[in-house]
Amino acid sequence: MPFINEILNYSSLSIVGLEKNTGKTECLKYVLKRMPVDSRRIAVTSIGIDGETVDQVTRTQKPEIVLPQGMFFATSEAHYRQRRLVSELMDVSDENTSLGRVVTAKALTTGKVLLSGPPSATGLIRWMKQMQRLGIDLTIIDGALSRLSSASPAVSQSMILATGAAYSANINTLVQKTAFIVQLINLPLADEEKRNLFGTLEQGSWWLDADGVLNPLSSATSLSKDIRFKGMDRCSTIYVAGALVDGFIEKVRANKDLRQVEIVVRDFTRIFVTPQLFRLFLKAGGRVTVLQKSKLIAVTVNPTSPSGFVLDSDILCQKLSEAIELPVYDLLKN
Amino acid sequence: MQLKTVIDSPCGLRFMLDKLELQSGFARRCLLDMEMLTQAADIQASYDVLHQFAHFVDATDRVHLSTLLFKLQALKDIRTTIQNLEHHATLDDIELFEVKHLAILAVDVKKLLAEHGMEQVVDIPDLDEVITILDPDGLKMASFYIYDSYCQQLKDLRSKMRQNPELNDQLLLEASDLELGVRIDLSKQLHHYATAIRQALLALADVDIYLAKALQMKQMGLCFPVISQDGSTRFEGLFHPQVKEALAAVGRQYQPVDISFDLKPTLITGANMGGKTVVLKTLTLCQYLFQFGFGIPATSAHLDVKSHIFFCIGDEQSVEKGLSSFAAEMKNIDAVIKASRNERKLLALIDEPARTTNPTEGAALVAALLKVLAAADMSLLLTTHYDIEPGDARCLRVKGFDNGVMNYSLVEVHDGEVPHEALNIAQALDIDPQWISLARDIINKNERIL
Numbered sequence: 012m013p014f015i016n017e018i019l020n021y022s023s024l025s026i027v028g029l030e031k032n033t034g035k036t037e038c039l040k041y042v043l044k045r046m047p048v049d050s051r052r053i054a055v056t057s058i059g060i061d062g063e064t065v066d067q068v069t070r071t072q073k074p075e076i077v078l079p080q081g082m083f084f085a086t087s088e089a090h091y092r093q094r095r096l097v098s099e100l101m102d103v104s105d106e107n108t109s110l111g112r113v114v115t116a117k118a119l120t121t122g123k124v125l126l127s128g129p130p131s132a133t134g135l136i137r138w139m140k141q142m143q144r145l146g147i148d149l150t151i152i153d154g155a156l157s158r159l160s161s162a163s164p165a166v167s168q169s170m171i172l173a174t175g176a177a178y179s180a181n182i183n184t185l186v187q188k189t190a191f192i193v194q195l196i197n198l199p200l201a202d203e204e205k206r207n208l209f210g211t212l213e214q215g216s217w218w219l220d221a222d223g224v225l226n227p228l229s230s231a232t233s234l235s236k237d238i239r240f241k242g243m244d245r246c247s248t249i250y251v252a253g254a255l256v257d258g259f260i261e262k263v264r265a266n267k268d269l270r271q272v273e274i275v276v277r278d279f280t281r282i283f284v285t286p287q288l289f290r291l292f293l294k295a296g297g298r299v300t301v302l303q304k305s306k307l308i309a310v311t312v313n314p315t316s317p318s319g320f321v322l323d324s325d326i327l328c329q330k331l332s333e334a335i336e337l338p339v340y341d342l343l344k345n
Numbered sequence: 346m347q348l349k350t351v352i353d354s355p356c357g358l359r360f361m362l363d364k365l366e367l368q369s370g371f372a373r374r375c376l377l378d379m380e381m382l383t384q385a386a387d388i389q390a391s392y393d394v395l396h397q398f399a400h401f402v403d404a405t406d407r408v409h410l411s412t413l414l415f416k417l418q419a420l421k422d423i424r425t426t427i428q429n430l431e432h433h434a435t436l437d438d439i440e441l442f443e444v445k446h447l448a449i450l451a452v453d454v455k456k457l458l459a460e461h462g463m464e465q466v467v468d469i470p471d472l473d474e475v476i477t478i479l480d481p482d483g484l485k486m487a488s489f490y491i492y493d494s495y496c497q498q499l500k501d502l503r504s505k506m507r508q509n510p511e512l513n514d515q516l517l518l519e520a521s522d523l524e525l526g527v528r529i530d531l532s533k534q535l536h537h538y539a540t541a542i543r544q545a546l547l548a549l550a551d552v553d554i555y556l557a558k559a560l561q562m563k564q565m566g567l568c569f570p571v572i573s574q575d576g577s578t579r580f581e582g583l584f585h586p587q588v589k590e591a592l593a594a595v596g597r598q599y600q601p602v603d604i605s606f607d608l609k610p611t612l613i614t615g616a617n618m619g620g621k622t623v624v625l626k627t628l629t630l631c632q633y634l635f636q637f638g639f640g641i642p643a644t645s646a647h648l649d650v651k652s653h654i655f656f657c658i659g660d661e662q663s664v665e666k667g668l669s670s671f672a673a674e675m676k677n678i679d680a681v682i683k684a685s686r687n688e689r690k691l692l693a694l695i696d697e698p699a700r701t702t703n704p705t706e707g708a709a710l711v712a713a714l715l716k717v718l719a720a721a722d723m724s725l726l727l728t729t730h731y732d733i734e735p736g737d738a739r740c741l742r743v744k745g746f747d748n749g750v751m752n753y754s755l756v757e758v759h760d761g762e763v764p765h766e767a768l769n770i771a772q773a774l775d776i777d778p779q780w781i782s783l784a785r786d787i788i789n790k791n792e793r794i795l
Contacts, residue, residue: 088439095517097503099490100442105370105421114439120506122513
């Protein structure tokens with residue numbers, strides 16, 4: 012598989028499922044099995060609780076994660092005690108999860124483990140830094156979009172996206188919906204100056220005038236039908252620290268002075284906008300950029316939905332690949 | 346009284362804590378749990394150690410210092426684990442890892458301190474034997490598992506596992522029994538060192554705290570206090586770090602003041618905006634800093650050890666308790682009076698008592714308060730705008746406006762007469778001129794306005 016080699020060009024990878032049962036865990040297993048653990052130091056973790064033996068939502072069987080000998084992994088204390096391999100403890104973090112602290116260890120035999128890593132974005136970043144200190148070459152994050160997790164997979168350098176029939180049972184809808192997420196993942200980075208300026212702002216909305224002066228976008232305006240503020244004709248950029256939603260884009264669009272504005276968001280997971288509205292905004296000359304971005308390496312599909320419905324794998328791969336101009340793989344089939 | 350119970354005193358103690366660059370969360374917890382020192386010998390001992398750390402911080406190059414600070418970041422609170430060890434419990438892998446991690450850290454820090462002749466200053470027990478127990482292969486690495494060399498049978502099982510991964514589940518079950526046996530044995534051996542491990546943990550937190558205090562002294566320009574033998578307190582060049590920083594942020598300079606007081610009541614008068622409240626805040630802050638072993642924000646300081654510190658600042662309305670500002674204040678001062686009858690060596694700093702009531706009764710309350718507390722074994726500092734008979738009290742006065750500039754220094758005067766500068770100051774503040782000139786007329790007409 013070509014994308015295995017590409018993964019090794021980056022120091023971090025997240026594997027993101029668009030929905031439960033889109034084959035994310037299969038994809039993770041596939042990647043882990045092929046990692047060169049003899050020549051590279053590789054660590055794997057999951058955002059939030061994962062690795063349940065039975066899916067907590069749909070009650071379908073979930074594969075356990077098998078780690079090859081030599082791989083590093085991070086999980087919660089509770090799950091560490093249930094591990095089914097011999098491992099050497101390397102680090103115990105200060106961070107508490109509902110399952111105890113996050114511990115990092117090295118697998119000394121091949122075996123199964125339940126992964127449940129840092130629950131927050133700062134915790135995840137801290138863990139990745141700690142892995143660097145321990146001399147880890149590559150960190151792999153089992154990410155999740157559909158779950159309530161404040162940790163964003165966008166902190167990783169590269170990404171693999173898992174999609175499938177569980178996301179939509181109609182090939183055309185599935186292709187469209189996935190292509191839109193791919194478009195969001197591929198949004199351009201804001202320029203460096205703006206990244207530094209906005210990176211420290213944790214909340215609220217802000218705007219930059221033509222001279223680069225930062226002003227808060229008062230929250231009072233969010234109740235009115237459109238956005239009006241003094242100096243708006245000189246506004247070049249709006250930064251939204253939280254979620255970017257339809258209502259906000261509509262208000263911006265309703266305003267002649269702001270049609271060609273650049274909207275900056277933290278990363279693609281903060282965008283909750285319908286595809287039609289998003290494209291209308293871009294068509295009218297607006298721009299959307301991000302502070303953090305991952306390089307999308309590949310997309311994998313699981314043509315089987317948890318209800319038993321199966322899509323034609325070849326047609327799905329082909330159509331999706333055409334739409335997103337990236338290789339698409341059905342890992343179970345190959 | 347623990348530091349955490351007084352940290353939100355309006356004197357600004359939290360600011361000092363926030364500015365303290367502790368490396369570990371555990372050291373912060375230890376510091377907040379610390380009891381206020383009320384014995385001169387304890388305070389002296391604490392400053393003796395801090396002296397050595399201050400010298401160490403000055404004499405050590407930055408690389409060595411940051412190596413030490415970086416190491417201390419790894420300090421973790423493992424008191425639960427140590428407790429388990431003390432109670433003869435069998436530790437699990439994570440707990441054994443924690444013990445090993447701490448032991449290695451303790452040995453490393455001890456070595457770094459010894460390189461600078463500091464090994465006698467903080468007593469970190471020797472944990473080399475603990476490391477030997479948890480590092481059977483002598484790898485000197487801060488990682489841990491039940492090593493093969495603990496048990497030949499376990500070693501054989503594991504090599505079988507590597508050869509036949511399909512048998513893993515069965516073999517793991519057998520291995521877990523053997524591992525448990527090893528853990529029971531290790532826990533038994535480690536039990537003898539539980540006390541030493543606990544001491545090491547607390548000693549490392551101490552190192553973190555002393556280093557942070559020493560660095561803070563350097564950064565903020567704090568001084569070492571002298572413990573007073575005669576009950577008097579003296580400061581030269583006293584400043585409030587938080588106010589100083591706030592002023593610096595707007596490009597203004599803080600004017601340090603000199604002040605002294607003893608067991609006689611001290612009455613501070615002065616114009617509005619003359620810094621009376623800041624003086625009381627700073628004095629309260631310094632007393633706490635002194636009795637928790639911090640550097641003092643002054644160029645020189647002599648302090649007396651007190652058993653209790655009371656800081657009554659007038660504007661504490663207590664809506665939750667349904668008390669008006671007057672009632673809340675009366676209750677606070679009442680607590681001081683009650684304490685003065687039973688306790689010795691008190692310090693009470695009372696900012697403008699009875700200011701929210703009419704001047705006739707207010708002045709009477711203040712004068713009476715001075716009389717009530719005069720006989721007690723305490724240092725009392727009290728600010729007021731009321732004209733009262735000072736009795737035996739010593740009177741200090743803020744110099745006030747001097748060529749249009751506020752002079753915050755304090756001078757000793759021999760009566761309690763208060764300055765009448767409120768109207769001038771209001772005028773300088775650009776307050777409605779009609780209002781102010783009417784007030785002036787009223788005074789001039791000698792109406793009974795006071």
